[in-house]
Amino acid sequence: xxxxxxxxxxxxxxxxxxxxxxxxxxxxxxxxxxxxxxxxxxxxxxxxxxxxxxxxxxxxxxxxxxxxxxxxxxxxxxxxxxxxxxxxxxxxxxxxxxxxxxxxxxxxxxxxxxxxxxxxxxxxxxxxxxxxxxxxxxxxxxxxxxxxxxxxxxxxxxxxxxxxxxxxxxxxxxxxxxxxxxxxxxxxxxxxxxxxxxxxxxxxxxxxxxxxxxxxxxxxxxxxxxxxxxxxxxxxxxxxxxxxxxxxxxxxxxxxxxxxxxxxxxxxxxxxxxxxxxxxxxxxxxxxxxxxxxxxxxxxxxxxxxxxxxxxxxxxxxxxxxxxxxxxxxxxxxxxxxxxxxxxxxxxxxxxxxxxxxxxxxxxxxxx
Amino acid sequence: xxxxxxxxxxxxxxxxxxxxxxxxxxxxxxxxxxxxxxxxxxxxxxxxxxxxxxxxxxxxxxxxxxxxxxxxxxxxxxxx
Numbered sequence: 113x114x115x116x117x118x119x120x121x122x123x124x125x126x127x128x129x130x131x132x133x134x135x136x137x138x139x140x141x142x143x144x145x146x147x148x149x150x151x152x153x154x155x156x157x158x159x160x161x162x163x164x165x166x167x168x169x170x171x172x173x174x175x176x177x178x179x180x181x182x183x184x185x186x187x188x189x190x191x192x193x194x195x196x197x198x199x200x201x202x203x204x205x206x207x208x209x210x211x212x213x214x215x216x217x218x219x220x221x222x223x224x225x226x227x228x229x230x231x232x233x234x235x236x237x238x239x240x241x242x243x244x245x246x247x248x249x250x251x252x253x254x255x256x257x258x259x260x261x262x263x264x265x266x267x268x269x270x271x272x273x274x275x276x277x278x279x280x281x282x283x284x285x286x287x288x289x290x291x292x293x294x295x296x297x298x299x300x301x302x303x304x305x306x307x308x309x310x311x312x313x314x315x316x317x318x319x320x321x322x323x324x325x326x327x328x329x330x331x332x333x334x335x336x337x338x339x340x341x342x343x344x345x346x347x348x349x350x351x352x353x354x355x356x357x358x359x360x361x362x363x364x365x366x367x368x369x370x371x372x373x374x375x376x377x378x379x380x381x382x383x384x385x386x387x388x389x390x391x392x393x394x395x396x397x398x399x400x401x402x403x404x405x406x407x408x409x410x411x412x413x414x415x416x417x418x419x420x421x422x423x424x425x426x427x428x429x430x431x432x433x434x435x436x437x438x439x440x441x442x443x444x445x446x447x448x449x450x451x452x453x454x455x456x457x458x459x460x461x462x463x464x465x466x467x468x469x470x471x472x473x474x475x476x477x478x479x480x
Numbered sequence: 481x482x483x484x485x486x487x488x489x490x491x492x493x494x495x496x497x498x499x500x501x502x503x504x505x506x507x508x509x510x511x512x513x514x515x516x517x518x519x520x521x522x523x524x525x526x527x528x529x530x531x532x533x534x535x536x537x538x539x540x541x542x543x544x545x546x547x548x549x550x551x552x553x554x555x556x557x558x559x560x
Contacts, residue, residue, distance in 0.1 A: 309535045362535070363536075
């Protein structure tokens with residue numbers, strides 16, 4: 113496929129690997145914020161192409177992983193109701209709540225459906241006028257416009273039986289929060305390319321300036337990630353802290369302004385709790401008051417559900433980049449993708465699941 | 481979650497001006513994709529698609545520029 117194969121080219125990857133080695137003179141810690149990038153890094157063994165001085169810290173950029181436990185419990189409470197069709201992207205279905213997950217609600221007869229697009233959920237509402245269709249609106253800025261569009265479409269089609277359980281998180285406030293933690297050891301960032309496709313990268317200039325860190329907007333293929341690392345290391349070696357764009361084939365400074373307009377129309381910013389991290393000011397979206405007819409939390413009165421995390425799980429430290437998944441005593445023992453204790457073991461983009469899948473594959477290859 | 485994949489536009493349906501759609505081909509698999517947020521999309525363009533929506537067109541010149549920089553980094557010895 114054009115625009116994929118050429119960015120997975122092994123020879124180009126080796127060139128970039130040599131170039132990174134030649135410009136690196138001392139240790140640097142770089143965080144890739146996005147779980148999609150973490151997945152690529154583990155899948156393509158990119159760390160093995162980097163000099164030992166470079167450490168990649170896996171950031172909290174997996175919306176599935178940072179969705180707070182009580183929101184999963186709210187989703188389960190709603191999905192158990194008789195007249196509800198609960199629609200969700202597939203990766204939310206296996207995230208453990210405090211008692212069980214959405215798939216077990218389905219197994220017990222709940223009407224839980226996996227959808228590919230929020231527009232599919234709108235169609236479900238249109239085709240099932242006697243049911244209340246609730247869509248689990250999860251995601252970063254990449255996904256938020258699609259979910260906003262579903263509300264606008266439902267309104268345009270006059271649907272009274274459609275609502276969303278809104279769980280949107282925003283990347284720049286999270287980067288700001290991580291850098292403000294006293295024990296953080298992040299010296300540079302690979303910013304999430306697809307978030308920036310929608311939002312542009314203007315928001316990163318004040319962060320780079322405030323914390324003196326280089327931020328490089330980076331894509332998801334191996335060549336993109338290696339090039340993003342190269343640009344970051346070059347800046348670090350030269351003492352620079354600029355915002356650069358490696359992923360210029362789809363990212364512009366201003367982003368997709370039509371999608372941004374839609375976000376402003378439907379959502380407003382709010383403080384948001386991140387699973388394993390805590391509350392971050394203005395780091396999420398909620399529906400505007402005038403659209404509260406589409407707000408599932410209000411319709412089903414689940415606003416007051418609160419819950420506690422498993423004490424064994426160190427997801428918080430993993431999501432902040434303080435510990436690697438393999439440093440968790442439960443990793444691969446009590447906690448596996450089949451029986452996850454925490455969300456990073458569920459999503460394919462979660463750091464723990466990526467370590468489990470690809471770490472295991474690598475070991476098997478060596479053994480054979 | 482933020483997975484987005486490039487695909488080639490093979491047909492466009494603008495019959496609903498508030499929900500412009502296109503058929504997009506991903507390595508042989510075709511899907512209906514909303515192109516409402518892109519100002520000008522033509523058949524043959526490559527777009528980046530996420531949860532059924534095109535986030536942007538892929539800029540051919542910029543993609544080529546990224547690859548050109550790589551080519552100019554000089555050749556390396558092929559591993560034996």
